[in-house]
Amino acid sequence: YFAWRYREFRKFLAGAFFVSSGVLFYLYLADVPVPLLGTGFVETPAQSGARSIVHCILFLLCCYFGWLHKPKA
Secondary structure, three states: OHHHHOHHHHHHHHHHHHHHHHHHHHHHHOOOOEEOOOOOOEEOHHHHHHHHHHHHHHHHHHHHHHHHOOOOO
């Protein structure tokens, strides 16, 4: 609800998703498995690649609705 209502928050989310998609894509390209803290689970590079695609799509959505889309009066 908060992100839907406030344009500045969507701008912030766009930046956060941009950075996270870049980091996840780097981990995918570098073929680095990432262990999750406090668990025995390890995220594979393929999972990082899939997450980077999802975060890139979320970045594009937040970017569009944060900067490009004109709010209704």
